[in-house]
Amino acid sequence: MTVTVVPENNLEIGESIPPLTVHAVSVSLPTWRANVGYEEGEEWVLSKMKTGYPRFFVHKSIQQFATAIVERYGRPDEQAILFPSHSIAARCVAFFKQQVPELDGEQVRILDLVPLSENARSKELSIISPRISTVFFPQSKSSLAKAFWQHSGDGISSRRAEYCYNLFSNGALIDEATLEPPSRFCKGPKRYQKRTSIDMKSEKLNSASEAQDPTRFVEERFGRNLDLSMTANAKIAIRRRIAGSLTADVDLSDAIHLEKDPQRTRNVIGFSENDVYLYPCGMSSIFNAHRLLLAAKGPLESIIYGFPYIDTLKIAQKFGPGCLFYGFGSSEELDDLEKRLEGGQRFFALFTEFPGNPLLKSPDLERIHSLAYKYDFYVVVDETVGNFLNVNVLPYADVVVSSLTKVFSGDSNVMGGSVILNPSGKxxxxLKRIWEEDYEDxxxxxxxxxxxxxxRDFVSRIERINANAEAICDVLNAHPCVKQVNYPKHSPTRAFYDKCRNPGGGYGGLLSATFFSKQDAVAFFDNLDTVKGPSLGTNFTLSSPYVILAHYNELDWCATYGVEADLVRFSVGLEESxxxxxIFQRALDAIQ
Structure with a gap:
């Protein structure tokens, strides 16, 4: 008797992941054909997209807000792209002019929207800073705007768009140029204003009767679930968790008073949450690290070591003199680098991932650090996939970057990124001076x-995800139709991973597999009963034909670095092992 198993995770094409989540950061592409259709721009897929990964799919609330701004302040042939500050908008304008030098200040221009003067002085608005900097550009140049949005990661979030659109619609967010005198915001140190320090929780919000009271607006939407006066404390708690000094799963009011966890704090002398900087998303942290380090060293090339996430390489290629790309992440490539350095060639920084995505290879950070120290270049390590509970890469880096959107959050409903400076670094x-002068929160x-x-439950989630990923890895490795499983524990570079692995640390929740034929890969993927879409680090297992999604227009190029077009990537979640x-065994059986 055959038992029919009803799929539990067969979401419709274009449904948000998680389902019915307004600010979800993933979208359902449940079949191989749907992924190809998305990349081909086929209407049967695109017409169903309720959302998408935020840097690739501009959230509909952001689109609506941008359209409303164009209708009020723009011209018939213009579009708009939205940023949280004037300085970011200015960088976008500079990118336009770099790519198309003939564009002038009338064709690409900035409009700063700020709260009315009387509202701007309220404590609520000083906490949340609801300003928008709009870049207007010709509709024919929309691909350039999309490129800057995608590569920089510095666009506004969907929650910011909703909030500011409400103010804008009610006349409380206006053109800064119309204010007399111009609205001035007390920025204080560019890091965190004194008004929003850890003592903020003791302050009581006033001006409750003011028009456009932001606290009332949020409470009406979220049923009093958000207390915006706790924003600064929330950011401190986040930075402490990233630093490893806060690991307890407790409410915010308790978290900010806890003693540091000495067992989890990153093992670097002098390190604290004061060396952690928050960014809107992980790519923003990489983009700004690249920008600041390039400015510090001057117009030199960078080094991209190991097969990287797509936008890291694009940043290095488009926002500076270029880069030396070592796509295999091999010892031979480090030999070549050393010869170049001995011959006098100089670079401003080396960027690498630990481990890499999607092949999960680990770079030799000890050797890279030694070369950097001797030849005076910065080392930037992306620890998103490994995460600091499993590995400690900070001793080998000047800067550590991470996407907090992924496993740090887990819920797939909010974006975030971080930059960490190494206080023991050369x-x-x-770097501390540069970041303190430039940083905008x-x-x-x-x-x-x-x-x-x-x-809050980051620690317990990581432990369970590690165990689940190893179990899936064993299932895949045991099946004759699986050609190769990529996972740090079974990688030829495991020794480099183990050198950085914390006592008790695991090998992470990300792995990938290849098959002996495309037909096998498609049969497996289409019969795999997990949620399927972009992103990783979710609390639920998330699968995708990663190379198809990330590199569809450069599949042959990927193949030259051993990254096969039919690779399937898995981000393992918290389900029962x-x-x-x-689930994986049934999908493998479908191949046969």
Missing amino acids: HYDT NHWAEDSIFLERNS SKLVA
């Missing part, structure tokens, strides 16, 4: 509150 004093208040809540094993 260049720390220089553009992580939106509501996003910070959600991110803090989501990350035996259930996950059964």
Whole structure:
């Protein structure tokens, strides 16, 4: 008797992941054909898209807000792209003019929208900083705007768009140029204003009767679930978790008073949450690290070591003199680098991932650090996939970047990123000064509150995800139709991973597999009963034909670095291990 198993995760094409989540950061592409259709721009897929990954699919609330701004302030042939600050908008304009030098200031221009003067002085608005900087550009140049949005990661979040659109619609967010005198915001140190320090929780919000009271607006939407006066404390708790000094799963009011966890704090002398900087998303942290380090060293090339996430390479290629790309992440490539350095060639920084995505290879950070120290270049390590509970890469880096959107949050409903400076690094004093002078805290208040809540159980989630991923890895490795499983534990570079692995640390929740034929890969993927879409680090297992989604127009190029077009990537979640094993086994059986 045949038992029919009803799929539990067969979401419709274009449904948000998680389902019915307004600010979801993933979208359902449940079949191989749907993924190809999305990349081909086929209407039967695109017409069903309720959302998408935020840097690739501009959230509909942001689109609506941008359209409304164009209708009020723009011209018939213009579009608009929205940023949280004037300085970011100015960088976008500079990118336009770099790519198309003939564009002038009338064709690409900035409009700053700020609260009315009387509202701007309220404590609520000083906490959340609801200003928008709009870049208007010709409709024919929309691809350039999309490129800057995608590569920089510095666009506004969907929650910021909703909030500011409400103010804008009610006449409380206006053109800064119309204010007399111009509205001035007390920025204080560019890091965190004194008004929003850890003592903020003791302050009581006033001006409750003011028009467009932001606290009332949020409470009406979320049923009094958000207390925006706790924004600063939420950011401090997030930074402490990233630093490793806060690991307890407790409410925010308790978290900010806890003693540091000495067992989890990153093992670097002098390190604290004061060396952690929050960004709107992980790519924003990489983009700004690249920007600041390039400015510090001057117009030199960078090094991209190991097969990287697509936008890291694009940043290096488009926003500077270019890069030296070592796509295999091999010892031979480090030999070549050393020869170049001995011959006098110089670089401003080396960017690498630990481990890499999607092949999960680990770079030799010890050797890279030694070369950097001797030949005076910065080392930037992306620890998103490994995460600091499993590995400690900070001793080998000047800067560590991470996407908090992924496993740090887990819930797939908020974006975030971080930059960490190494206080024991050779260049720390220089980098600290640069970051303190340049840094803008553009992580939106509501996003910070959600991110803090989501990350409270970070430690326990990582431990379970590690165990589940190893179980899935064993199932895949045992099947004759699986050609190769990529996972740090079974990688030829495991020794480099283990050198950085924390006592008790695991090998993470990301793995990938290849098959002996495309037909096998498609049969497996289409019969795999997990949620399927872009992103990783979710609390639920998330699968995708990663290379198809990330590199569809450069599949042959990927193949030259051993990254096969039919690779399937898995971000393992918190489900019961035996259930996950059964799900993967049924998909493997479908091949036969």
